[in-house]
Amino acid sequence: MSSVKASTEGLEIVDRARKMRKWDKYASIWCEQAQVSQTTLKRFWQRQTPIRRDNFEAICQAIALDWQDVAAPEYLPIATPKNLPKLNYIPDKRCRKVWGRDRLIQEVLNALTDPQELSILSLSGPGGYGKTEAARQIARATLKRHLFANVLWVTARQTELVGDRISAETDSDILDSRQFLHQLAIQLNCPSDRVRQHLREEKYLIILDNAETADVDSILAKLTKILNPSRALLTSRLQTNPPYVKLLPIQGLEEHWCCELLRDEANYQNIPALLEADREQLHTIYELSCGAPLALHFIVGRVLHDRTLDPVLEELKQAKGRVETFYKFCLNTAWQQINPSSRNILRYMGQMDAGILGEEISQVGKVEETNLPSALTELRRWYLLENQKDCLGNWRYSLHPWVRNSIRSNLVDRWQPSLKDIENIAKYKFNIDLDGDII
Structure with missing residues (x-):
């Protein structure tokens, strides 16, 4: 059986992944998940000699990494882009x-x-x-x-x-x-x-x-x-x-494009308060939002919920052209209005650095499967959630970087994942239970 050794860059990727799980370099749970000895795990970190490829792959899989992203180049299959x-x-x-x-x-x-x-x-x-x-x-x-x-x-x-x-x-x-x-x-x-x-x-x-x-x-x-x-x-x-x-x-959108965006979203979501907005109100939105697309989408979500434009215009005036201040107004307002399942989704996704599948949210995100569709719909209506396809064509849910960083920095909530939460995430991602048995 072939042997493999990690590259320096690969170990840095592994180091970040294990820190996210708050594991030590030689954590027993890691050995259990990968079904390797602590000695093998130490040899993996030391890079002095290659280890068996099946053990190498298992160590990487236990922290949701592809072994080819970690291995030194000389151990990778030979292929060229052409x-x-x-x-x-x-x-x-x-x-x-x-x-x-x-x-x-x-x-x-x-x-x-x-x-x-x-x-x-x-x-x-x-x-x-x-x-x-x-x-x-x-x-x-x-x-x-x-x-x-x-x-x-x-x-x-x-x-x-x-x-x-x-x-x-x-x-x-x-x-x-x-x-x-x-x-x-x-x-x-x-x-x-x-x-x-x-x-x-x-x-x-x-x-x-x-x-x-x-x-x-x-x-x-x-x-x-x-x-x-x-x-x-x-x-x-x-x-x-x-x-x-x-x-x-990159500048904010020009005024006529702001109006086009607002009208299109108002038609799509059927929001009379925006459809009936007069030219002066639309001009005020343009000036105070700085034409930032995220601010404009937040405005749509706020008006959809409030069914009136006046409170949103007032918050824009308070922000005085500081769009991130207005973003905070919107996120705080949304947090107070959304249901507990929607909050749990934001808490969970705020800790993730990439898009996730709906199945993952229901299994480890503390959201009942029956509540998941309505919670996702609610977050989309507030423009807090994004749907994206990965390179394999799978639909994943993600957050705008500003929303993710705000959740992670405790802008609206001080929740942090517990050790049990992290273990549940690991159990799902690795498809292995904590005793090392295949599910």
Whole structure:
């Protein structure tokens, strides 16, 4: 039987995964889940000698990781992107419709295809301005127009941005250049040391989403050395603008696009208070929301519930153009109105860094299966929940990064998962019970 050894980058991925479960490096529960000895687990961490592949796979599976994401390149199956089907790593759209971004998309496409332009672009703007959605549309447009061989998409969501600083338990929780390169290698299905070669043999578009929660300086230093003809696009709440990056600020929607969005959602949800809004009220919404799509969707959710526009306009006036202040008004109001099952869904999903299946919510999210459909519908009506397809075509539920970070930072609730909660999550994700028996 073959043996495998972890890479340095792979161990960093494992380290983050085990910290999420609050496990020690040599936790007995880990050994039980993987059905390996503590000695084997220690050898896995030490990397001095390879361990049996079945044990290696079991150790990775116990923390919901693919062993190929952890293994050193020399132990991976040999394959090249040219011999493989091109997988789609572009996330599914978050909004039912996207308004008013055609001009921005064309500007970015022109810059990406202009050989005289810098090879790295940064789409920057406040939270809720639609950076990820714009990047998604740009990525799909490049493939539709055959401008790039494929799109490689990396999302930095393991940490949070507080003010202008990254909040993380340790430096290893922050996506750095080695981990970023490792993610590219996974999507290219090649060792990390071959990424540069592939990016030069074919023209790829690399997108780093939520770059503000990554060690962007180290990543940019690496990118500048491996691009050409490939290109890179960042989305970030911070204005990263070194001399080798072209900054493209994203603005709020223009007034007529704000009105189109509000009318369309009002028709879709049948909201008379918005359908009957006069020109002055719509202009007030535009000015005070700064044209931020997230703010506009929150407004729709609030008016749908309140059945009147006046309280929402008053909160907008109190926020005085600070859209994140208005977001907080909306989230706090929603939290007071939604039912306990909906709150449990937000609590659970706030701790997750990626979209999850409905089955997972009902089994380990403390939501009865019979209550799940109505709770999900309620959260969608408040515009707190997003439906997305993963690269395999499965529907998953996710939160907007601003909503996730607000829940995680205890803006509306001080709930934290208990050890029992974490064990239940592990039991579900690994499909193994706590005694090591297959379910």
